[in-house]
């Protein structure tokens with residue numbers, strides 16, 4: 629289990645309150661290909677920050693979404709899945725979740741239900757998708773239907789980290805959804821945080837304006 633990640637500067641979760649930062653988490657059993665998928669997406673530019681003490685890798689990416697530049701942090705675990713449960717700070721302030729299973733191992737598909745349940749305990753509303761990885765190993769698998777997530781309306785992707793099929797599309801879709809969610813959170817707590825944030829910004833602007841006015845009147849006074 630991870631410790632209190634709040635004390636590590638790279639993991640300062642406050643930064644996810646700023647408009648230009650999103651956090652995307654990956655869930656799924658061990659060896660389904662979570663790390664390989666992120667590495668495939670980031671291919672040339674990836675700079676993993678290995679925080680081995682906390683069994684966590686943070687991948688940083690800069691994406692253009694609409695006319696905005698957004699810093700994306702992909703959170704990837706190493707090994708915690710064995711415990712079938714993540715530390716709450718893994719979910720904290722996440723804006724989207726990518727849930728992965730291995731098409732060659734049925735148990736990893738079955739376990740999606742547990743991952744999804746845990747995700748929703750911490751993040752009831754964030755966008756989430758289901759990803760069937762390793763389709764390169766058996767292309768026929770794409771004719772099968774995997775219904776988990778249909779009821780909840782979760783988008784589904786057949787992908788391969790090995791040959792790159794659908795990887796960029798899936799990540800781009802999820803980055804966009806994370807940004808959209810951040811702008812229009814449907815989770816009550818997120819809405820409150822968003823409100824507080826804009827209230828604080830307004831206050832700061834007001835204070836700056838008041839200071840300006842004060843300075844101006846000081847200048848006027850000194851001219852008199």
Ligand SMILES: Nc1nc2c(ncn2[C@@H]2O[C@H](COP(=O)(O)OP(=O)(O)OP(=O)(O)O)[C@@H](O)[C@H]2O)c(=O)[nH]1
Nearest residue numbers: 658659660661662663664706707762765788789790
């Ligand atoms: N054939 C094939 N193998 C893959 C694919 N993606 C990952 N693998 C293999 O699956 C194994 C596990 O991949 P990882 O990315 O390390 O899996 P993980 O989900 O990060 O596993 P943990 O870090 O233990 O949770 C590796 O040996 C990969 O080479 C794929 O798309 N096709």
Ligand SMILES: [Mg+2]
Nearest residue numbers: 662663705706
């Ligand atoms: Mg991994």
